[in-house]
Amino acid sequence: MEEIDRRIVTLLARDGRMSFTDLARETGLSVSAVHQRVRRLEKRGVVRGYAAIIDHDAVGLPMTAFVSIKPIDPAAPDDAPDRLAHLTAIEACHSVAGDESYILKVRVASPVALEDLLQQIRASANVSTRTTVVLSTPYEHRAPEPAGEAPAERTG
Numbered sequence: 677m678e679e680i681d682r683r684i685v686t687l688l689a690r691d692g693r694m695s696f697t698d699l700a701r702e703t704g705l706s707v708s709a710v711h712q713r714v715r716r717l718e719k720r721g722v723v724r725g726y727a728a729i730i731d732h733d734a735v736g737l738p739m740t741a742f743v744s745i746k747p748i749d750p751a752a753p754d755d756a757p758d759r760l761a762h763l764t765a766i767e768a769c770h771s772v773a774g775d776e777s778y779i780l781k782v783r784v785a786s787p788v789a790l791e792d793l794l795q796q797i798r799a800s801a802n803v804s805t806r807t808t809v810v811l812s813t814p815y816e817h818r819a820p821e822p823a824g825e826a827p828a829e830r831t832g
Contacts (some may be wrong), residue, residue, distance in 0.1 A: 678787070680705065684713055685722060689819035692726040729817055735766075737783040741790055744776035745803040756801040763800065763801040765793050776806065 677685075683703055694702075696785055699710045717723045734736060745756060756778055757769050768781040780797070784790045794805055 681713060681717060681722070684710065685717065686819050686821070688714070688723060688726075710724060732783050736785050739784045739786060739790060740813065741782050741784070742808045742810070743780040743782055744806040744808075745778050745780065745793065745797065745801065746776045747802055748802050752802060756803060759801040760797060763793065763796055765789075766797075771806075777803075 680703055684699060687702055689701055691696060693792065696707045696710050696714070699705075699714070700707045703710060706715070706821065732740070747754075747756070754777065760766055760769065760780070765782050765784050765802075766780050767783055770779045770781075771777065772779050780791070782793060784793055790807070790809070794807060
């Protein structure tokens with residue numbers, strides 16, 4: 677990937693609503709050149725979409741937890757992601773190396789809701805769970821550093 681494309685990706689990761697005019701100013705390109713590059717990055721799948729960052733407390737989902745799962749029967753098919761896709765409280769599903777097969781990031785309204793979700797996860801995927809509850813999140817949704825650049829000090 678060209679250095680200018682890396683810069684555009686970094687800028688969009690920091691602010692997905694950044695205008696083509698602002699991108700052009702930050703990169704030294706013309707607006708039309710930036711527009712072409714962004715469209716090309718989208719077509720290649722480098723930029724896969726744009727999303728709003730939600731205040732989960734404000735929408736009634738203040739509790740975040742990470743749920744590690746592993747199959748009760750190791751010989752069973754590895755289809756837990758498909759079996760759990762209907763559970764919308766699961767924000768992310770990561771395949772991992774180690775004792776567990778997957779780590780799920782979940783958001784719920786309360787400890788009771790978490791307990792209910794854990795039961796649904798176990799029943800739906802025939803797995804055992806190990807749960808870590810998040811106490812606070814100093815930062816997330818950080819923009820990636822372009823390859824080859826020295827890491828900058830981050831404030832959030």
